[in-house]
Amino acid sequence: xxxxxxxxxxxxxxxxxxxxxxxxxxxxxxxxxxxxxxxxxxxxxxxxxxxxxxxxxxxxxxxxxxxxxxxxxxxxxxxxxxxxxxxxxxxxxxxxxxxxxxxxxxxxxxxxxxxxxxxxxxxxxxxxxxxxxxxxxxxxxxxxxxxxxxxxxxxxxxxxxxxxxxxxxxxxxxxxxxxxxxxxxxxxxxxxxxxxxxxxxxxxxxxxxxxxxxxxxxxxxxxxxxxxxxxxxxxxxxxxxxxxxxxxxxxxxxxxxxxxxxxxxxxxxxxxxxxxxxxxxxxxxxxxxxxxxxxxxxxxxxxxxxxxxxxxxxxxxxxxxxxxxxxxxxxxxxxxxxxxxxxxxxxxxxxxxxxxxxxxxxxxxxxxxxxxxxxxxxxxxxxxxxxxxxxxxxxxxxxxxxxxxxxxxxxxxxxxxxxxxxxxxxxxxxxxxxxxxxxxxxxxxxxxxxxxxxxxxxxxxxxxxxxxxxxxxxxxx
Numbered sequence: 028x029x030x031x032x033x034x035x036x037x038x039x040x041x042x043x044x045x046x047x048x049x050x051x052x053x054x055x056x057x058x059x060x061x062x063x064x065x066x067x068x069x070x071x072x073x074x075x076x077x078x079x080x081x082x083x084x085x086x087x088x089x090x091x092x093x094x095x096x097x098x099x100x101x102x103x104x105x106x107x108x109x110x111x112x113x114x115x116x117x118x119x120x121x122x123x124x125x126x127x128x129x130x131x132x133x134x135x136x137x138x139x140x141x142x143x144x145x146x147x148x149x150x151x152x153x154x155x156x157x158x159x160x161x162x163x164x165x166x167x168x169x170x171x172x173x174x175x176x177x178x179x180x181x182x183x184x185x186x187x188x189x190x191x192x193x194x195x196x197x198x199x200x201x202x203x204x205x206x207x208x209x210x211x212x213x214x215x216x217x218x219x220x221x222x223x224x225x226x227x228x229x230x231x232x233x234x235x236x237x238x239x240x241x242x243x244x245x246x247x248x249x250x251x252x253x254x255x256x257x258x259x260x261x262x263x264x265x266x267x268x269x270x271x272x273x274x275x276x277x278x279x280x281x282x283x284x285x286x287x288x289x290x291x292x293x294x295x296x297x298x299x300x301x302x303x304x305x306x307x308x309x310x311x312x313x314x315x316x317x318x319x320x321x322x323x324x325x326x327x328x329x330x331x332x333x334x335x336x337x338x339x340x341x342x343x344x345x346x347x348x349x350x351x352x353x354x355x356x357x358x359x360x361x362x363x364x365x366x367x368x369x370x371x372x373x374x375x376x377x378x379x380x381x382x383x384x385x386x387x388x389x390x391x392x393x394x395x396x397x398x399x400x401x402x403x404x405x406x407x408x409x410x411x412x413x414x415x416x417x418x419x420x421x422x423x424x425x426x427x428x429x430x431x432x433x434x435x436x437x438x439x440x441x442x443x444x445x446x447x448x449x450x451x452x453x454x455x456x457x458x459x460x461x462x463x464x465x466x467x468x469x470x471x472x473x474x475x476x477x478x479x480x481x482x483x484x485x486x487x488x489x490x491x492x493x494x495x496x497x498x499x500x501x502x503x504x
Contacts, residue, residue, distance in 0.1 A: 029153065029224070030132050031071035032124040035064065035087035035095055035139040036114055040366040041299055044353035045331065048381035052297065053140040054094045058306060063297060064095070064139045068102035070146045071137060074153055082106045084127060085139075086120040092258060093389035093492070112263035118277040119269045121223070122234055122245040123261060130228035133160055136274075138221050141296050142306065148292040155191040156224045156288040164286040165233060165279065166192060166224040169217025171291045175207035178298060178363065180219040180275075182287050192286040198275060217289055221296075223274065230278075238277040244269035255493055299362040300346045300355075304329035320347070327359065351394075352384040389492045390415055391468070403480045407461075409434075409469040414462035417489040423477030425453040427461070432469035435462040458488065 039051030046052035053064040071083060083106040087095045095108050109123050121136055128134065135153055143149050156166040169182045180201055185194030198219065202210060210216045225233075234242040248261035248269070279285055295302050307315040307329070314322035318337075320330025325342040332349045339347060346362060348355040357365065372380035385394040390413035397404040409415070409432075417437065427434065428450040436445050437460035438453060444464075445451050453459045455477060463469040 028133070029074050029135050029157065030128055031074060031083040031135045031137060032121070033064070033067055033071065033083065033085045033137055033139050034117060034120050035085050035091065036111070036116075036120060037138075037140060040369040041363075042297070042303065043365055043369045044350045044355050044379065045348060047379075047383055049090070050094070050383050050387060051091070051140075054091070054098065054387070057297065057303065058142060061101075062098055063142060064098040065102045067137060067139050067141065068099060068104050070143060070149055071135065072102065072104050073146055074135060074150050084109060084124050086111065086124055088114060089260075094387055096257065096389075097387075107257055107259050109259045109261065111266065112261065113267050115266070115269050115271040117221075117274045118234070118238060118241050118272045119245055119266070121230060121274055122242055123249060123266075125227040125230045126245060126249045127259065128227050130226070130231070132227045133157065134225060134227055134230070136223040136225075138296070141220070141222075141294065143292065143294050145292045148290070152288055152290045152292075153224060156286070158190040159188055159192040159286040159288075160224045160226060160229070163226070163229055164192070164284045165229060165282060166286045166288060167195070167279065168220050168222040168224075168290050169287050170220050170294045171289055172211055172216065172218050175204065175211045176218065177201060177204055177207050179296070181210055181216045182219050183213075184215045184217065184287060184289075188286055192288050195279075195285045195287050198280050217287065218294075219275075220290065220294060229284075233278045233282050237281050238270075238272065241270055241272060241277060300329065300331075300348060300357070300365065301359055301362045303331070304346070304359075318349075329359070350383075353379045389413070390463075393473075396472075398480070401476060401478065401480075403475040405473045405475070406430075407469075407471050407473050409461060409463040409471075411463055411466050411468065414491055415460055416487040416491070417458060417460040418485055418487050419456060419458045420477075420484050421456065421486075422479035422484050423475045424455045425459075426474040426476070427451050427453070428472045428474075430470040430472060432463060432467055432471075433465045434469055434471060435464045436460070437462075460489075 035053060037051050038048050039046030042052045046055050054062050056062050058066060083104060085095050086109045089110045092108060092110055152168060160166045181199040183196040185196040187193050244265055247265035251262035253260045297303055304315045307317050309315050313327040314325055315329045317331045318333040319335060320332040321338045322328045323340045325339045328339050328342045328345045330337050330347045334351055337347055337349050344359040346357045346359055369380050385392055391408040391410045394406040396406055429445050429447050431447055434445040436443055436451055439457055
């Protein structure tokens, strides 16, 4: 049996403004209204032929725990979520998962943000590598290159192993254009897909040999880990002390028993807006449109416009990415430099660098529609059966208007239903809670008024999701 381990880290800066630190690209609906994480979960659930009930492990940031849980629910898979207190790259993340399972378990490590449309071909590739992995090798998977890319690392194949795998002659860093062309002509190289298969004991022994300090920190963190339902929390101090490193640098480039299995199917790491554009079919002029875009007298222009009409006129080789609070217009040739734009926005302390106007919460989401002196307006969506915390505010009152669905409202000692086109008022200092008792989403408008509307004006008395009584980064939750 193979246990999929999905590595859900990543800040998402290369796909700004759609992907941001608070909502990285693995959680963004990009393909058929599904996120890359959900598609990954659905894909790996078929590895053992056991369907979507198969258990797996996700390794994610604490801040993204409910986004991962929601993706697992949408994909109809079960499993544990290991929450990293801080990001420490792939080697520590993989060590945490290996320590959580039995030594003989075979683990498939997958990034959460790759697009592989042929799930059957992917499953066949994994099974092809399982023999070498059971024989003690760390198996990596390489994509047969279709063009001389400078965005990927490469793996040079060695001798055939007789079981569909090959030895690894060497790992190659991302090349420049001339070197990439030479590598393609060489004919025995593959793109490094960042997917690995190994027994837990094999990986832990390799870490002990090549990166013992990383393993020791992870062992200490997992020995004192706390578990809350599906969430596993390594001890923060021990894990924070761990050195950050990728599995490639920490182990694979120095380990003797590494094998590679080629994959000839379609694959993308969706690592730039050019890669996202390639997911949409082009028109006769090479334009690609996602949403409400209109390309007039334009060529090779990509428009991402899910919310409003965006028109280009007479453009060439352009990327236009529209979101409710930020707009990116970039030459296609500069797609790889988007992360530098995010760095500049962070220097300017612009909230758009990391935060969306629409914010995900464990009970649903809210969208900050408008704000001004002494008022703020939000559109709130509460999923069926979900509830906000029992809470109060010192400085603001709230007016709730139900747009669709039914709200179960607690206000002081009262509990009552508010249905479509009805409203209620929550005075300053009043204990209150909002629930969705129905089977469809609850949509409502919240108007906040008061002298201070900061998100840290919240005191929780009771919370379904185990969060602290006062947590400024998670308002109204």
